Amino acid sequence: MAVASTPALPSDREGVAARAGQALKSAAFSAxxxxxxxxxILLLRTEQSDAGGLxxxxxxxxxxSACAIVFAVRLAVGLAGGRIVPRRQTAQARGAVTTAADPAAQSGFRLATIAAPLFVGVAIAFPVMIILAKGGLNEGRYWIDLGILILTYVMLGWGLNIVxxxxGLLDLGYVAFYAVGAYSYALLSTTFGLSFWICLPLAGILAALWGILLGFPVLRLRGDYLAIVTLAFGEIIRLVLINWVDVTGGGAGISSIPRVTFFGIPFTADEDGFAGRFGLDFSPMHRIIFLYYLILALALVTNLVTMRxxxxxxxxxxxxxxxxEIACRSLGINTTNTKLTAFAIGAMFGGxxxxxxxxxQGFISPESFNFLESATILAIVVLGGMGSQIGVAIAAIAMIGGPELLRNLGFLKAVFGEGFDPNEYRLLLFGLAMVLMMIWRPRGLISVREPSVVLKERKSISGDLVKEGHG
Amino acid sequence: MASSATPVLEVQHMTMRFGGLVAVGDLSFTARRGEITALIGPNGAGKTTVFNCITGFYRPTEGMIRLRHEGGSDYLLERLPGHAINWKAKVARTFQNIRLFSGMTVLENLLVAQHNSLMIASGFSLFGILGLPTYEKAQRAAIAKAEYWLDKTGLTARADDPAGDLPYGDQRRLEIARAMCTDPVLLCLDEPAAGLNPRESLELNTLLSSIRAEGTSLLLIEHDMSVVMEISDHVVVLDYGVKIADAAPASVRSDPRVIAAYLGVEDEEVGEVEAEVGLELTS
Known part of the structure; x- marks a missing residue:
């Protein structure tokens, strides 16, 4: 595809006709x-015949249709004289001094300051808006479930963002701490009958302990080696969960985990339930909405603590x-402890x-904690812009909400025929989005860094200067 | 030289081997309190290795490095873990190839240098998270100290710019300011004048002299002889990891062994070569 997107060279001397020819040529090549x-990829499809065979x-x-779309788009871009690949700007080329006042950096900065309260406002009002728009509690269930899912990933993204x-420590096994948290609650509540509100901090502490346990052996490692060991750690946790059947229930998982209560009041239909106590008509949606606000609160706490x-x-x-790292050591910073705190606090939020x-869920099994989860969370952090809180939130919405959007693109059937299911192209579109991100925003959606302390004037720092860490 | 009696740093019989290579062989020297001691020598003489041993980046194969504080406490640097050399023994250093936190602002760089004291003030982050005033007060004090060093190094106007955006000379000075924010007893500078123009070099001399006046002893590696001869009180010359001279600058510059080492010839041929290149250092 890199060849196909080589830009036509617009030049005054060549004239319009030449440019049109160029555009046509490159469009034909793209097609x-x-x-x-x-x-x-698209041509052949297996279907069940009437006789029962494939x-x-x-x-x-x-x-x-696909070729026609590519041709048309490439032609339009070529005629407009646009470049698909933006000109690379190096920090040196722009001049060292101007980087701080980089307009792109400043606009990203403004976006972050304005968007943050907006996002929180929308997130708080979301269930109400959905229920009003859908005209009933139960009708909004799909959307509120989706909101819960997105917020879970926002929280996981923010947790991993610390590490x-x-x-700057590349952790490919973050899902291990997610699993530790889930199993901690499941085991503590089913074995000892502890309530969610007692188990929540315990799960965080246990995950943090596992974070420190992982931290010790990997402290000396950097870059690729660190990534591999954390990846292995994630797999080890999963395999232990599968094979230690006596405790974890193995591949069958743990079911009938106690449901969440409204600070002790269960969401049940009887007198003592949430609806009965507050004089409402019983609806299973009360629990879902409570879960939504619970994860929203947890995510916001994660964000607040991280910002602090x-x-x-x-x-x-x-x-x-x-x-x-070397400069840190020369300034008397205990790099071992510093790395361990990062691992521990990141793991705690995962827990x-x-x-x-x-x-x-009420049910967990090792299946939910495979490597793909780690990869998704890491992709959210990297796409969002490493270190940027708002970027991670946007990336989580795009990564988790985006595929759901595909389910609702019924009109595409009119273009591609009745049997077309956009959901099948989820991974293809995901790959395409990744490629586009690499071209346009290699440092993530929000690549600017905000200084943590200011003497006189707050200036955001261009992503070009910020290092990505040693691994 | 009234303070010549009290050494701040004593290096005794230090040897550093890398496999079969002896980078530093049986080196002993003393840096005195309140003085600027220069460590010079041709390329590959082992100067930076000595520095790395003193600041804990290497562990010497043999020998002892003793740092004495004014209060009388002694630290054996070769036995301390890397970060404790700065935090406990109060030895700070700069690097030959500048190592700033380039994506952080100048002010942030100076606050990272005060990490340990701020960490204690923030109750290891506990008070800080809760927003207790003790931490706020400590941070204000840390910023005040940073401002003091920004003023001394002439970087106040750039305080909120990313460190990576500063011109080269400013970055060198910022690295010194950052090291000074750790309140060192001994400041080790690895080629602070490298890449500076004559005017910046002169400013550096003033800065280093004022740091000495404030009571910090300095140990510096330098190639720029104008810096070495002008500000150092004492010069140690290394060649192939061995000390060949240890004296005041004036006598070092006329030492035939030093000149021979710098010209890369045998001692006996120094006179000849000097005549050839038109040098008349041996007065």
């Missing part, structure tokens, strides 16, 4: 590439560690999210 790609269905129409974004920590010496030490997951 050819699309044809090559779509033949193996038959191959050829979908030339779909391939033709990856601030301390960034302004404290420990947060600054994390960022300094990401920038230069909180995990116990929320368990109380929401």
């Amino acid at each position: 050819l590439v699309m044809f090559g790609l779509s033949v193996p 038959i191959l269905v050829q979908r030339w129409g779909l391939v033709a 990856v974004g601030l301390a 920590l960034r302004r404290l010496p420990v947060g600054r030490a994390w960022e300094a560690l990401r920038e230069d 909180f999210a995990g116990s929320f997951f368990a109380v929401r």
